[in-house]
Amino acid sequence: MVNQVERQPLASSDRVVSWPGQFGRVGKALIRFVCAKPLGALGGGFVALMIVLALFADVIAPYDYNQRNLRERLEPPSMRHIMGTDNLGRDIFSRVVYGARISVSVGFGGIGMGVLLASLVGITSGYFGGWFDILFQRLVDAWQSFPPLVILLSLISVMQPGVPTLIVAIGILSASGSSRVIRSAALATKENQYVEAARAVGASHARIIVRYILPNVFTVIIIIATIGLGGVILAESALSFLGFGVPPPFPSWGEMLSGSARVYMYRAPWMAIWPGVAISVAVFGFNMLGDALRDVLDPRLRGS
Amino acid sequence: MRNYVLKRLLLLFPSLFIVSFIVFSLARLIPGDVVDMMFEDQAYAKDIEEMRRKLGIDKAIHLQYVNWIAQVVQGDFGVSLWTKKPVHEEILERLPVSLELGAMTIGCALLMAIPIGILAAVRQDTVQDYTARSLAIGGLSIPSFWLATLVVVLPSIWWEWTPPIQYVAFGDDPWSHLGQFLLPALILGFASAASVMRLLRAQMLEVLRQDYVRTAWSKGLRERVVILKHALKNAIIPVVTIIGLQVANVAGGTVIMEQIFGLPGMGRFLIEAVIQRDYPVIQGVNLTLATIVIGMNLCTDLAYAYLDPRIRYS
Numbered sequence: 001m002v003n004q005v006e007r008q009p010l011a012s013s014d015r016v017v018s019w020p021g022q023f024g025r026v027g028k029a030l031i032r033f034v035c036a037k038p039l040g041a042l043g044g045g046f047v048a049l050m051i052v053l054a055l056f057a058d059v060i061a062p063y064d065y066n067q068r069n070l071r072e073r074l075e076p077p078s079m080r081h082i083m084g085t086d087n088l089g090r091d092i093f094s095r096v097v098y099g100a101r102i103s104v105s106v107g108f109g110g111i112g113m114g115v116l117l118a119s120l121v122g123i124t125s126g127y128f129g130g131w132f133d134i135l136f137q138r139l140v141d142a143w144q145s146f147p148p149l150v151i152l153l154s155l156i157s158v159m160q161p162g163v164p165t166l167i168v169a170i171g172i173l174s175a176s177g178s179s180r181v182i183r184s185a186a187l188a189t190k191e192n193q194y195v196e197a198a199r200a201v202g203a204s205h206a207r208i209i210v211r212y213i214l215p216n217v218f219t220v221i222i223i224i225a226t227i228g229l230g231g232v233i234l235a236e237s238a239l240s241f242l243g244f245g246v247p248p249p250f251p252s253w254g255e256m257l258s259g260s261a262r263v264y265m266y267r268a269p270w271m272a273i274w275p276g277v278a279i280s281v282a283v284f285g286f287n288m289l290g291d292a293l294r295d296v297l298d299p300r301l302r303g304s
Numbered sequence: 305m306r307n308y309v310l311k312r313l314l315l316l317f318p319s320l321f322i323v324s325f326i327v328f329s330l331a332r333l334i335p336g337d338v339v340d341m342m343f344e345d346q347a348y349a350k351d352i353e354e355m356r357r358k359l360g361i362d363k364a365i366h367l368q369y370v371n372w373i374a375q376v377v378q379g380d381f382g383v384s385l386w387t388k389k390p391v392h393e394e395i396l397e398r399l400p401v402s403l404e405l406g407a408m409t410i411g412c413a414l415l416m417a418i419p420i421g422i423l424a425a426v427r428q429d430t431v432q433d434y435t436a437r438s439l440a441i442g443g444l445s446i447p448s449f450w451l452a453t454l455v456v457v458l459p460s461i462w463w464e465w466t467p468p469i470q471y472v473a474f475g476d477d478p479w480s481h482l483g484q485f486l487l488p489a490l491i492l493g494f495a496s497a498a499s500v501m502r503l504l505r506a507q508m509l510e511v512l513r514q515d516y517v518r519t520a521w522s523k524g525l526r527e528r529v530v531i532l533k534h535a536l537k538n539a540i541i542p543v544v545t546i547i548g549l550q551v552a553n554v555a556g557g558t559v560i561m562e563q564i565f566g567l568p569g570m571g572r573f574l575i576e577a578v579i580q581r582d583y584p585v586i587q588g589v590n591l592t593l594a595t596i597v598i599g600m601n602l603c604t605d606l607a608y609a610y611l612d613p614r615i616r617y618s
Contacts, residue, residue: 142322144549145597146590149556150574154586157578158333234447238560241449242575257453265457272457276450284445 033296040292046285053097054104061094066249074268084270086261092271095251096278102245102252103282106166106236111228113171114178115221121175122182123213127190127205137183143176149238156244163246166239170232178224182217189216219297227290230283237279253279308609312602323594324376328369330590331583376591382584386577391588395570399592402569405492405558406551408485412493413500413550418540420497421504425512425539426531436501443498448557451491452564469566488561495557496550503546507539514538541612548604552597 034041053060069089077084083092125136143151155169189195189212198208239245240254248255255261256275265272375382381391424436460466467487474481511517512535520530559571570589577585609615 138318138322142319142326142594144552145319145323145594145601146326147552147554147556147559147593147597149559150571150590150593153559153574153578154330154590155333157581157583157586158330230445237447238449241447242560242563244578254447254449257450262453262457265453266460269457269461272450272453276447276454279447279450280442280445283447284441287441287444 033292037292037295039288040295043285043288043290043292046281047289050100050282050285051104053100057097057101061091061097063091063094065095065098065251066090067094074264076268077270083274084268086256086268086271087264092256092274095256096253096274099251099253099256099275099278100282102163102240102250103233103236103279106163106170106246107229107232109163109167110170110232110236111174111225113167114174114228114232115225117171117175118178118182118224119217119221122179123186123209123217125179126183126186127209127213133183136179140176140179148173148235152235152239153242153244156239161244161247166236166245170235173235174228174232178228181220181224185217185220186213189213223290223294223297226286226293230286230290233279233282233286305609308615309606312605316598316602319598320595323598324373324591325369327587327590327594328372331587332365381588381591384577384582384585386580386582386585391584394573394585395588395592398568398570398573401567402555402558402562402571403596405485405488405561405567405569406554408489409492409496409554409557410547410551412489413496413554414547416493417497417500417504421501422508422531422536424501425505425508428509436505440498440501443494443501446495448491448495449560449564451494452488452561455487455491456564467565471566471568484565484567488558488565488567492554492557492561496554500543500546500550504539504543507542508535511535511539537611541608544604544608544611548601551600551604555593555597 067090069085071089072081072085073087073089075081075085081091081093083096086092086095121136121140125133152169152173155172156165159165159169192212195208195212198212203211236245237252237254237257240252241258243255243258243260245255246252253275257272261271379392381395383389384391384394387394420436420439424433427433456467468480468484472481472484512531517530517535520534525534558569559574561567562569562571563575570593574586574589576582577589
């Protein structure tokens with residue numbers, strides 16, 4: 001705030017919100033986040049890297065993912081092939097870069113669907129309560145009794161293989177765990193007095209949900225989504241590893257590690273290393289980012 | 305306590321009922337007919353109608369469900385479309401292997417998680433703490449199948465040693481029978497141990513700040529007594545609940561481990577059944593695993609009540 005009484009020339013040490021304006025504020029918040037939670041920022045960096053790889057794969061990857069060069073089979077990492085080649089002479093680095101596409105699309109698609117479903121179930125269950133709540137909680141309990149991979153495999157066995165199937169199956173699975181957390185957040189919000197006041201004034205249920213419950217639940221949703229993404233990527237790579245993921249030849253990190261490739265790994269161990277590193281880095285990124293977001297946004301949820 | 309146990313036991317039935325409903329609808333989700341799909345993939349029966357009658361899908365859906373439940377309760381899970389043997393026989397053959405792997409995994413997970421969790425909490429912000437937390441992060445992020453693949457591939461390159469791939473039954477050679485479970489149990493346990501360790505560390509940190517712990521210190525009790533007898537008993541309570549959740553994850557993980565290490569368990573059976581679209585088997589395995597998980601959750605709930613007197617008397 002400029003002091004109108006004394007006008008002095010501005011010293012360079014004066015704090016003035018100059019031309020960066022809005023961007024400066026976001027930038028400062030980002031820098032604060034990086035300093036406070038370096039691990040989370042590192043995770044965020046990995047996540048950003050993955051998204052960039054997925055979006056700009058065509059530009060970044062030096063070779064096409066299916067470009068076979070049988071004269072260069074099973075080559076160790078070199079200047080021409082940064083991560084080496086596989087048994088069909090395909091460049092592993094390019095395949096890893098394109099594999100990010102699958103992970104990002106199935107990951108975000110799956111968690112998006114899961115969070116949508118979970119919010120629907122969780123918010124209605126928590127807000128309306130009653131027999132609806134009891135029924136849905138029993139359903140979620142029963143659903144969580146199935147081992148995740150088992151139910152995924154069973155769902156996939158009744159659907160056509162492909163990316164939409166993966167998204168739907170993984171989405172349904174991740175919804176069950178998340179719905180409980182969203183339900184408790186909705187329950188907690190419902191107890192507030194302003195909700196009671198809104199009911200008294202005659203606000204409809206829909207209005208209360210959209211206007212009051214959703215904004216409070218939103219933080220929880222962000223945290224669940226970020227941490228859930230790590231789990232979803234692991235699930236997708238596990239399915240691809242078993243051969244139930246995206247059909248070849250499109251590369252998926254899990255599929256690159258699968259049993260059919262293992263025969264060649266004894267001669268070419270780099271085939272075994274890079275896709276796994278990619279998966280671990282991606283999952284690490286999302287987990288750390290989610291942890292940091294949770295600590296920053298809602299300390300009540302702090303687990304460890 | 306009795307009320308709590310009774311309530312928990314009563315809750316079993318709706319859970320099992322809903323589980324059976326989910327398993328039943330799984331095979332019915334296919335647009336079109338199971339039989340049309342089977343007929344397209346592999347010709348199982350010369351006559352589609354005969355197949356329909358055999359599977360019982362020519363009747364109305366609620367009648368199908370009732371029939372199916374009646375059969376299941378008597379232990380008849382149907383006949384495998386692929387091996388032509390009764391499903392419950394196949395499952396009983398393979399169940400012990402999976403149970404053994406699961407039990408060893410949880411054992412390994414607890415053996416890893418509890419000491420490291422306590423150590424990390426007691427020696428907070430030291431090198432040991434940071435190492436433990438890094439290990440936990442690794443356990444959460446590193447896919448178990450990758451770790452298993454590396455463990456199978458790398459030693460064969462470095463030291464020319466591979467884990468045994470041929471399955472050895474208990475009767476033949478007890479030690480190598482147990483030994484072949486050790487590696488997959490350790491790898492799978494590592495992943496579960498990560499979540500347990502993190503939660504235990506957080507709980508221990510909270511409990512160690514409590515007044516009663518401070519009283520114990522000031523009484524001059526030895527460190528081991530304070531930590532193990534007073535702090536751990538209180539800190540372990542929420543951890544027991546998480547262990548119950550991990551059972552389902554472990555059951556899923558055994559699918560991958562059995563595939564990689566060649567153990568003839570239910571997980572591998574399920575994968576083969578999914579490839580073959582062998583629906584009676586898929587249903588049977590799902591039902592069995594879900595029932596086991598529900599049973600284990602009941603046990604952890606009861607253990608929770610035993611450990612926390614506040615629950616018993618509420």
